[in-house]
Amino acid sequence: MTEWLERHIPKMVLAPSFAAVLVFVYGFIAWTAWVSLTRSRLLPKYEIDGLIQYERLFNAPRWDTAMSNLFVFGTLFILISMVLGLMLAILLDQKIRTEGVLRTIYLYPMALSLIVTGTAWKWIMNPGLGLEAMVRGWGFESFTFDWVINPDKAIYAVVIAGVWQASGFVMALFLAGLRGVDGEIIKAAQVDGIPAWRIYTAIIIPSMAPIFLSAFIVLAHLAIKSFDLVIALTGGGPGYATDLPATYMYTMAFSRGDIGQAASSAMVMMGVVFAIIVPYLYSELRAKHD
Amino acid sequence: MKYTAFAAVSAVALACAAPAVAGPEAEVLHWWTSGGEAKSAAVLQQEFADNGGTWTDMPVAGGGGDAAMTALRARVLSGNAPTAVQLKGPAIQEWYEEGVLADISSVAEAEGWGDVLPGSIAEHMKCEGKWCAAPVNVHRVDWIWANAALLEANGIEMPQTWEDFNAAADKLMAAGITPLAHGGQAWQDATVFEAVALGFLGPEDFRKAFVELDMDTLKSEKMTAVFDQMRKMRGYVDANFPGRDWNLATSMVMNGEAAFQIMGDWAKGEFLAAGKEPGKDFLCASVPGDGFLYNVDSFAMFEVDGEDKQAGQDLLAKLIVGPKFQEVFNLNKGSIPARVDVKLDAFDTCAHLSAKDMGESADNGSLLPSYAHGMALRGAQAGAITDVVTAHFNSEMSSAEAVQMLADAVANSL
Numbered sequence: 259m260t261e262w263l264e265r266h267i268p269k270m271v272l273a274p275s276f277a278a279v280l281v282f283v284y285g286f287i288a289w290t291a292w293v294s295l296t297r298s299r300l301l302p303k304y305e306i307d308g309l310i311q312y313e314r315l316f317n318a319p320r321w322d323t324a325m326s327n328l329f330v331f332g333t334l335f336i337l338i339s340m341v342l343g344l345m346l347a348i349l350l351d352q353k354i355r356t357e358g359v360l361r362t363i364y365l366y367p368m369a370l371s372l373i374v375t376g377t378a379w380k381w382i383m384n385p386g387l388g389l390e391a392m393v394r395g396w397g398f399e400s401f402t403f404d405w406v407i408n409p410d411k412a413i414y415a416v417v418i419a420g421v422w423q424a425s426g427f428v429m430a431l432f433l434a435g436l437r438g439v440d441g442e443i444i445k446a447a448q449v450d451g452i453p454a455w456r457i458y459t460a461i462i463i464p465s466m467a468p469i470f471l472s473a474f475i476v477l478a479h480l481a482i483k484s485f486d487l488v489i490a491l492t493g494g495g496p497g498y499a500t501d502l503p504a505t506y507m508y509t510m511a512f513s514r515g516d517i518g519q520a521a522s523s524a525m526v527m528m529g530v531v532f533a534i535i536v537p538y539l540y541s542e543l544r545a546k547h548d
Numbered sequence: 549m550k551y552t553a554f555a556a557v558s559a560v561a562l563a564c565a566a567p568a569v570a571g572p573e574a575e576v577l578h579w580w581t582s583g584g585e586a587k588s589a590a591v592l593q594q595e596f597a598d599n600g601g602t603w604t605d606m607p608v609a610g611g612g613g614d615a616a617m618t619a620l621r622a623r624v625l626s627g628n629a630p631t632a633v634q635l636k637g638p639a640i641q642e643w644y645e646e647g648v649l650a651d652i653s654s655v656a657e658a659e660g661w662g663d664v665l666p667g668s669i670a671e672h673m674k675c676e677g678k679w680c681a682a683p684v685n686v687h688r689v690d691w692i693w694a695n696a697a698l699l700e701a702n703g704i705e706m707p708q709t710w711e712d713f714n715a716a717a718d719k720l721m722a723a724g725i726t727p728l729a730h731g732g733q734a735w736q737d738a739t740v741f742e743a744v745a746l747g748f749l750g751p752e753d754f755r756k757a758f759v760e761l762d763m764d765t766l767k768s769e770k771m772t773a774v775f776d777q778m779r780k781m782r783g784y785v786d787a788n789f790p791g792r793d794w795n796l797a798t799s800m801v802m803n804g805e806a807a808f809q810i811m812g813d814w815a816k817g818e819f820l821a822a823g824k825e826p827g828k829d830f831l832c833a834s835v836p837g838d839g840f841l842y843n844v845d846s847f848a849m850f851e852v853d854g855e856d857k858q859a860g861q862d863l864l865a866k867l868i869v870g871p872k873f874q875e876v877f878n879l880n881k882g883s884i885p886a887r888v889d890v891k892l893d894a895f896d897t898c899a900h901l902s903a904k905d906m907g908e909s910a911d912n913g914s915l916l917p918s919y920a921h922g923m924a925l926r927g928a929q930a931g932a933i934t935d936v937v938t939a940h941f942n943s944e945m946s947s948a949e950a951v952q953m954l955a956d957a958v959a960n961s962l
Binding site: 299300301314317318319320380384385386404406407409492493495496497498499509512513514515516519 | 614617618621624625639642643646732733734737787788789790791926927928930931935938939941942943953956957960961
């Protein structure tokens with residue numbers, strides 16, 4: 259009896275959450291996929307009507323803008339956050355005295371909600387209130403920093419706020435990675451008279467490959483689901499210049515009563531996530547097999 | 549002793565258990581939660597209670613009604629719709645097609661709504677010929693507001709034509725004053741756009757373009773002219789406009805930082821709240837061109853079970869369109885009554901102008917629904933047009949491109 263319990267208790271304990279995930283995640287994904295094939299407007303309908311919603315989606319210029327914004331934002335956000343995070347981590351790793359304090363300071367933005375970040379940066383970058391007005395007030399009349407209200411540059415303003423928020427977190431990840439590198443190897447390299455930059459590029463950074471992968475995965479999913487940052491910072495504007503797939507989907511589902519369209523955009527977003535996650539899972543699983 | 553205690557307890561229990569006095573009941577879903585709007589909703593609540601009804605308030609704030617619509621969807625899907633819901637325009641018919649609206653024709657006919665409501669507004673309240681909603685007010689959208697002192701100082705009259713407006717704006721630009729206070733949010737871009745469109749297309753083509761979605765009109769030369777004027781309007785706006793809320797734009801006019809604003813008559817509430825007087829501190833006029841764009845708030849009545857609830861629905865409908873409520877509510881809200889037989893003595897001069905124009909335009913067929921405020925089209929189509937308008941306004945797109953994009957977007961949204 260006890261043996262039977264021992265064998266089955268883990269399954270019994272996991273069963274409710276398994277069932278909940280099955281229904282509330284995979285069940286609703288299937289429901290969304292179904293609805294995306296219908297002509298649902300205000301309320302969901304269930305008669306399948308082919309790929310009409312996907313045709314509409316790919317014909318909508320606003321969706322093009324949203325996807326290219328996701329690409330620009332995602333690439334820059336991930337790249338800059340990683341580079342900045344790595345630099346900060348390396349600089350903090352020089353056995354400096356106030357490391358604890360500095361680490362906390364850099365990590366703190368992560369503790370803020372994206373709404374706060376977005377609102378604060380909206381004011382900082384507003385030409386009439388923030389940076390531009392301040393520098394002009396100092397006498398540099400020609401100074402211009404109007405990215406947040408310029409339709410061609412607004413998405414880069416979102417990148418700035420996003421990077422500010424995330425790079426401290428990436429720094430903490432890398433710092434942990436740096437600390438995990440075997441000190442003996444570094445000492446041996448130093449004995450051999452190898453310059454510090456060479457130690458980093460040839461020994462330390464390559465040995466942190468798994469950390470890079472985790473940082474990438476975390477940042478990539480932050481980028482894809484970033485919704486609140488855009489809502490708070492630009493509201494998707496000027497016009498719809500900073501629309502992202504998530505804000506597009508929200509608009510269709512909740513302001514325009516176009517549920518079919520929203521469902522199809524959600525399915526495409528899921529496709530994008532899969533395109534990133536599946537190769538990662540594949541490489542992970544293969545590594546275990548080897 | 550024991551028995552008396554028992555008796556007392558059971559008496560109390562009985563009193564509690566006895567059903568609350570049966571009477572009309574209504575659960576009302578709305579999003580009038582801020583300042584003057586909340587006060588207006590309280591008026592209705594009070595009057596409902598005075599007539600022996602039990603009102604269950606269900607305010608859902610946020611997103612200009614988006615949050616309330618999400619709540620409504622959940623309630624309807626679970627088969628438990630509220631008695632009355634703040635809905636407007638084609639959304640009423642859209643919900644009717646889902647088969648969830650009630651027929652209130654008996655009240656409407658007993659109260660003679662057909663005689664007191666302007667024809668085109670009454671049409672919005674009917675679903676396949678049966679009354680299914682009750683109108684609360686008429687907001688006029690195509691207003692132009694101006695700072696009286698600024699106009700006088702620069703020798704400018706209220707513009708009668710768009711050439712006048714452009715000339716006045718150029719003059720103000722030369723004097724270093726922002727001509728147009730505007731907030732760069734999609735719905736505000738759309739509000740200016742439809743005011744310009746009404747002027748350049750005229751009532752007939754406005755109806756064809758934004759009610760009937762006639763492709764030839766959408767692609768016409770006149771539509772190109774509308775976008776040309778929008779490009780000019782873009783030049784009359786200050787650099788900091790993106791994302792600005794409409795009431796901040798209104799206070800720019802109030803404080804003399806800008807001369808004009810094109811906005812519905814809810815802007816009047818801002819002026820009045822700041823203690824400004826119409827005709828003296830600020831001026832109101834319809835935008836150049838014929839016609840009247842209305843935005844009518846209304847309550848749609850949902851199918852409910854139980855006599856109490858149905859009685860509540862009928863009472864609510866009767867009160868909403870009743871002259872007393874129409875007067876008090878609209879004094880609070882800044883709009884004008886939907887019924888034409890309400891005395892306007894207590895209203896200000898802007899409201900008088902609005903009521904007069906509404907009567908005239910109802911007679912000559914130029915009383916038109918506002919597309920920017922969801923009166924003319926369903927969400928998907930109106931949204932598609934707004935996307936193009938705001939994309940054009942916020943970029944260097946040419947008018948010809950915008951017209952082409954408009955036609956494509958409308959076709960794609962159907």
